[in-house]
Amino acid sequence: MKNDLLLRALRREEVSRPPVWMMRQAGRYLPEYQELRKKYDFFTRVQTPELACEITLQPIDIVGPDAAIIFSDILVIPQAMGMTVLMEEGKGPLLPATIRDERDILKLTTDVNSSLNYVFDALRLTRKTLDGRVPLIGFAGAPFTLLCYMVEGKGSKGFEKAKTFCFTRPELAAQLLQKITDATIVYLKEQVNAGAQVIQVFDSWSGMLAPADFDRFASPYLLQIADAVHSSAPVILFPKGSSYALDSLSAHPSVSGIGLDWTVKPQTARAVTQNRVALQGNYDPIKLMQPVDNIQQEVHQMIRDFGTTGYIVNLGHGILPHIPVDHARAFIDAVKNFKS
Amino acid sequence: MKNDLLLRALRREEVSRPPVWMMRQAGRYLPEYQELRKKYDFFTRVQTPELACEITLQPIDIVGPDAAIIFSDILVIPQAMGMTVLMEEGKGPLLPATIRDERDILKLTTDVNSSLNYVFDALRLTRKTLDGRVPLIGFAGAPFTLLCYMVEGKGSKGFEKAKTFCFTRPELAAQLLQKITDATIVYLKEQVNAGAQVIQVFDSWSGMLAPADFDRFASPYLLQIADAVHSSAPVILFPKGSSYALDSLSAHPSVSGIGLDWTVKPQTARAVTQNRVALQGNYDPIKLMQPVDNIQQEVHQMIRDFGTTGYIVNLGHGILPHIPVDHARAFIDAVKNFKS
Numbered sequence: 001m002k003n004d005l006l007l008r009a010l011r012r013e014e015v016s017r018p019p020v021w022m023m024r025q026a027g028r029y030l031p032e033y034q035e036l037r038k039k040y041d042f043f044t045r046v047q048t049p050e051l052a053c054e055i056t057l058q059p060i061d062i063v064g065p066d067a068a069i070i071f072s073d074i075l076v077i078p079q080a081m082g083m084t085v086l087m088e089e090g091k092g093p094l095l096p097a098t099i100r101d102e103r104d105i106l107k108l109t110t111d112v113n114s115s116l117n118y119v120f121d122a123l124r125l126t127r128k129t130l131d132g133r134v135p136l137i138g139f140a141g142a143p144f145t146l147l148c149y150m151v152e153g154k155g156s157k158g159f160e161k162a163k164t165f166c167f168t169r170p171e172l173a174a175q176l177l178q179k180i181t182d183a184t185i186v187y188l189k190e191q192v193n194a195g196a197q198v199i200q201v202f203d204s205w206s207g208m209l210a211p212a213d214f215d216r217f218a219s220p221y222l223l224q225i226a227d228a229v230h231s232s233a234p235v236i237l238f239p240k241g242s243s244y245a246l247d248s249l250s251a252h253p254s255v256s257g258i259g260l261d262w263t264v265k266p267q268t269a270r271a272v273t274q275n276r277v278a279l280q281g282n283y284d285p286i287k288l289m290q291p292v293d294n295i296q297q298e299v300h301q302m303i304r305d306f307g308t309t310g311y312i313v314n315l316g317h318g319i320l321p322h323i324p325v326d327h328a329r330a331f332i333d334a335v336k337n338f339k340s
Numbered sequence: 341m342k343n344d345l346l347l348r349a350l351r352r353e354e355v356s357r358p359p360v361w362m363m364r365q366a367g368r369y370l371p372e373y374q375e376l377r378k379k380y381d382f383f384t385r386v387q388t389p390e391l392a393c394e395i396t397l398q399p400i401d402i403v404g405p406d407a408a409i410i411f412s413d414i415l416v417i418p419q420a421m422g423m424t425v426l427m428e429e430g431k432g433p434l435l436p437a438t439i440r441d442e443r444d445i446l447k448l449t450t451d452v453n454s455s456l457n458y459v460f461d462a463l464r465l466t467r468k469t470l471d472g473r474v475p476l477i478g479f480a481g482a483p484f485t486l487l488c489y490m491v492e493g494k495g496s497k498g499f500e501k502a503k504t505f506c507f508t509r510p511e512l513a514a515q516l517l518q519k520i521t522d523a524t525i526v527y528l529k530e531q532v533n534a535g536a537q538v539i540q541v542f543d544s545w546s547g548m549l550a551p552a553d554f555d556r557f558a559s560p561y562l563l564q565i566a567d568a569v570h571s572s573a574p575v576i577l578f579p580k581g582s583s584y585a586l587d588s589l590s591a592h593p594s595v596s597g598i599g600l601d602w603t604v605k606p607q608t609a610r611a612v613t614q615n616r617v618a619l620q621g622n623y624d625p626i627k628l629m630q631p632v633d634n635i636q637q638e639v640h641q642m643i644r645d646f647g648t649t650g651y652i653v654n655l656g657h658g659i660l661p662h663i664p665v666d667h668a669r670a671f672i673d674a675v676k677n678f679k680s
Binding site for chain 1: 500550605
């Protein structure tokens with residue numbers, strides 16, 4: 001491993017500078033990705049290991065982060081569980097047959113790995129091609145976030161249908177969340193077998209839950225996953241918008257890192273988590289539209305605010321399609337030229 | 341004043357039970373409002389004092405909250421400043437000519453009151469018709485939230501255009517925010533002259549800002565408004581999603597109350613604000629889909645968690661159109677039958 005900064009940051013070892021990567025770093029802001037996007041539809045890109053590998057490596061070559069994250073999608077799990085998932089370019093996902101009752105839940109399978117070989121093949125190929133340049137991150141969607149899509153059927157501002165399902169049929173919700181959790185655990189363990197060295201779990205919609213509801217519908221399943229996976233690879237949880245959960249999640253020994261969105265003050269996050277976990281984040285991706293000098297200055301300040309130990313520089317959410325590549329590179333370079 | 345619970349809660353006086361009202365309580369969940377909606381378009385409803393008064397009073401008669409809030413819209417200010425604002429039923433606002441540069445800002449007027457007489461007439465009529473049953477709340481959108489619409493031109497998931505404007509042209513953004521602030525202050529003072537007894541300022545989109553950016557683009561203008569208005573009427577600020585700002589806003593003596601969305605734990609909000617302000621909120625509106633027994637139980641727990649002094653029961657966001665009226669009433673009744 002030529003660059004193990006990410007692994008060391010997750011162990012909270014001292015480092016010369018923190019590692020940096022960007023959520024959605026393999027994505028639409030890269031012209032090289034746009035070229036592949038013209039030629040191959042979304043699921044072809046995801047399901048062809050050579051393409052997924054190529055896309056995963058693009059940002060490593062072009063902007064130079066300290067970690068690669070396998071190109072895939074959180075909705076491969078609902079798909080592997082038996083649901084139809086359609087993806088229209090630029091329009092987001094559509095699940096035409098949503099989960100409405102127990103019968104729908106019983107139809108889902110947790111035996112997902114047999115249909116997800118393309119992910120494991122992509123991980124093996126990418127790990128081999130990376131040849132130790134940087135660590136390889138595998139990932140999955142968190143059970144609550146996947147429930148949101150499986151019940152709502154599509155992206156939504158408030159996921160009212162999904163939340164109503166949870167609040168009015170909590171036993172059914174628990175049954176569905178447990179089934180997603182079981183499938184996710186076997187999936188993530190196999191990702192590690194195939195070469196993933198770190199696992200991130202994206203709870204993109206947990207922030208729509210009140211703290212007490214997070215404790216019912218999100219946290220128990222996140223922690224089951226961390227408990228099951230952490231002996232194989234360090235686990236980063238990213239409960240977007242749920243800064244209220246920092247204390248309880250960081251107290252859990254199987255959680256190595258927590259991702260933060262940009263609404264959390266670094267100093268507050270450190271105080272609450274008491275150096276029990278590494279923290280990752282949390283630059284507002286829209287701020288990458290600023291002049292590169294401002295970006296560098298703010299990134300340096302962010303590193304000083306978080307401290308260099310147990311810290312992974314990242315955005316607070318995925319990089320946006322219209323960010324100039326030079327600005328993405330300026331973000332990465334600012335970390336690389338940081339002097340404490 | 342037959343029911344002054346809201347005013348006493350804002351002064352943090354002891355009360356037998358906390359007051360309760362609901363954001364968007366005059367709205368689409370009421371069949372009586374839907375009837376008027378069929379007959380009159382949005383701006384007719386807003387700009388006809390008799391209709392605005394009737395709509396404002398509907399929830400007082402039907403579900404019985406402890407305050408009335410004048411039926412209007414935050415976008416009357418951009419409109420009165422000279423912008424075209426279109427409202428398509430069920431589709432949200434559209435501002436076809438957005439603010440792009442200094443010339444657009446210079447064209448805006450801060451002399452807004454002459455074109456907003458319909459609001460003041462509606463307040464006078466409503467205050468008179470209420471005849472002291474409950475206090476009357478006036479309101480405005482916060483400058484940052486109005487900037488979002490004026491620059492973006494419509495509702496948006498991330499208001500990327502508006503935020504990019506702020507981050508890349510901060511001096512222009514400050515100029516626009518100050519102009520909105522000036523207009524809002526004269527508008528709110530006249531609302532109080534016309535009968536508003538409490539003022540709420542809605543910063544619906546401030547939660548999209550990182551704490552340091554909130555301190556630049558939201559907080560100074562919110563506090564200018566509070567400073568200018570509080571000697572006429574108590575001011576409640578509702579910076580949705582900005583729980584990181586609770587400490588600094590509550591430390592400001594001209595702020596009487598702070599509204600909370602449902603992601604804030606009552607105990608945390610109390611600890612941070614140290615009884616310097618009244619707190620208002622913060623029940624997740626989607627939870628009103630639960631059986632009424634659950635609603636009552638959770639509302640009682642929420643009151644115990646916040647404490648009865650300096651507390652105004654409310655939702656954490658506007659009530660949703662599909663909430664059954666009985667469930668809205670159960671929310672109100674739960675507060676009325678609360679025994680400490």
